[in-house]
Amino acid sequence: MHRHLLVPDSKEEVMAMHDEDIIVTNREGRIIKVTEMSGLHYGVEPAALLGRSIYELEREGVFTPAVTPQVIERKKKLVLVQETATGKKMLITGMPVFDEQREVEYVISYSYEVSELMIMKEYLESLETEMDRVKGELAYLRGRDVPVEGFIAQSAQSERALRSALKMAEYDAPLVIEGPRGTGKSLIAKLIHQHSTRREEAFIEVDCGAIPDTIFVESFNETGGYFSLAAGGTLVLNEIDRLSCRAQSMLEKLLAEKRDIRLIAISETSLEAHMQAGAFREALFYLLNISHIELAGLRGRPEDLEAFLSQVLEELGRKYGTRKKLADAAYVHLLQLEWKGNFREVRNVLERSYLESEYADIRLEDLPASYRPAQDEQVGIELEGRTLPHLLDVVEKKVLENAKKRYRTTTEIAERLGISQPSVVRKLKKHAIATGRDEDL
Template sequence: MTGFFLHPNSKEEIIDTYEEDIIVTNAAGYIVKASHISGRHYGISAEELLGESVYDLEKKGIFSPAITPLVLRQKKKVVVIQTTTAGQKVLITGMPFFNEAGEVEFVLSYSYEVSELLVIHDYMKELEQEMLLAKGELSLLRKEKLAIDGLTIENRSTRVAYETARNAAPLDVSIVIYGEQGTGKSTMAKVIHKESGRKNGPFIEIDFETMPEAMFERELFGSEFEQTETGLLTLAHGGTLYLKGVDKLPLHLQSKLTQILKERKYTPVGAEIPLPLDVRLISSSETILAEAVSEKAFHPDLYYLLHIVPVHLQPLRERKEDVRTLISTYLEKFSAAHQMVKKLSDDVYFHLCHFDWPGNHGELINVMERLIVQSTSTIITVKDLPPEYRKETGEDFSMFQLEGQSLPHLLESVEMKILRDAQLRYRTTTEMAKVLGISQPSVVRKLKKYSHFE
């Protein structure tokens, strides 16, 4: 706004602005200033308003109520809905201007037609939806960025595990990765190595579950007699040593490993001079090592050397979001590998999403490749499932208990299940809305509603 000065000798001056509907009245209720667009709501010009009393205009029905008396009485900002002779609704805001004595000397009011506010409201709602979509897209981009080398990070517990590992990766401290077989422990170990200060060094894996006890020292330390037998500790020098299945190492061999890690040196078989141990240790275990220590099944000193930062990877049965992404990932991967175009029917997709996958990643990968190569049509259906994975996939409404449940409550239960299944199948609320035949804001509203039941 420009040209607005409350000078005593400028009562007939029109406020020099074309952008806002502004009127200024004095303490007696007479209009002393008005912008060029003032009066448009009342069917009169700004010039005709100057010098008029708001009390008289109110009596004539030009508008109702007059805001000046309200501001004078309350001596503060006042907002009212005003009705004009044409029946329009106008939102009026009145602001008091005080003199040195603390009395209201002028009242400045500005107005917006309610229909204009509705347009602004609709615009804000539209903007809100666009922001919601943008947040969704940003979330997807972040998730895609976190899918590193087969490590899928959709589930919250997986995200926490990855963040813990990533924060510890550059610190060169010992890390233990816990999880069932096939939960991605080796992949996590490789990610930690790639994000560490030793990323340019070797990554050497020792699988204690498959290593024969008799070969323990020769495998780890190497042999002075055989120049071709370089120990894994030597190969890992300057890099990362991954102790896979450290909980499977027999107790008497744990003592030998503990001594090596404490002294940070080892001696090859048949040698006299020890070599320095310069490795970063990452271990994996299917059992909680603290419990193994309490049961005297794991050496306590080795536990303290290895267990600096624990990382826990949950099984797939507890990571349904990761399962959804893995199914889509391996469907595309094996379709491309075998030069086929395959899709999953909805019932097969939902069945696979809700399956417990006791074999975790290995089992899921196996099933997905079998489905790709064995199905005879483009759409993979229930009959394509291996017999041991096949079951009735139709909806079973017997899961909804009728006794004591009202029809609205039952309908809400069905709607909630459909929405959650759609969440598994589709990545955005826009896709969900298209498939379900409702608006995207409705999908967002319903998801928010049912989130309270989780």
């Protein structure tokens, strides 16, 4: 027989429950079962409660009011606030146990101190907030599983850009995407279209820099032009920073009219900087730049570069039927290159090296001549057991050592590496690389 089962001939005993305050009384109001927590809030030992009448305890001021008589009278579950002799306020829940005649035979009550409930309430509220955050992240991660081939979002910078893109897809506001060539701007535009309410309509991408001024207006007219083709869908104005002043003026007039089109402008350079320099029309800038997404070059996205190297090798393996990998030295060397052409340049170099290699791994000598390191620049480390952050730290130190040999000042090093001069000084100190005697170093 289970020791907690309530039966008429059960012995009075302390129930072996350590974390709940539960008291069982019979219809006469006598306590027949308690837990080891039961006397804690009342300032008495739990065993001292056994056999006592709740009416007596109430008269003695141990607690007030008693829940048992109210449950017996109303024959239903009740919840009330009870005050103890020690001044605590308890939330008491009383539940009836009926006999065959539907009369209350036992009352089971359990209690919590009100302060404990406040703690539980705060915890539940914080849990609810956390769940909302997790739901949002899950929705975001689900949103990342999109059929836009080639876009890499492993770095913090590209993840922010992707998050912004998915958010902007919910609205029809014009948008400007900026970044160096080959960083995935067109892929971001396509992703926005695929997640928008216009996903079933046309996605038209126009190279603005290739349209002569003489036929610019005709190219965007409502009868056969780009506006007509993109009606109801998304129109991407690529290389908008290359438009002449005359073309900008014409585009501004065309866009001033209401059209059922989502506009996305793409630029390799800062439109705001062009506007401030007087090279881009202010009215057109403010018409397009309602939202803004910026993509950095691969130089500032090492996690994306690492992921892209693996992705391209997988694609080349499927394309040519032979799987190859990068030798450690080649892999480390590729991570430290500038990649001004970004993803396009990386893909080109990898494919050329892949076809040049005669082995199962692509080595330094398989790289195009202009991409091979000089003998004294080779990093020469093994990847086994190295994490990417540790690997990049080693590469950073080697790059700085090589740069210091070539350039006299930290200013020259900064210009060559594409970072600020204070960053160079800080990184040299970080890696304990000795400085020279010239005034800059």
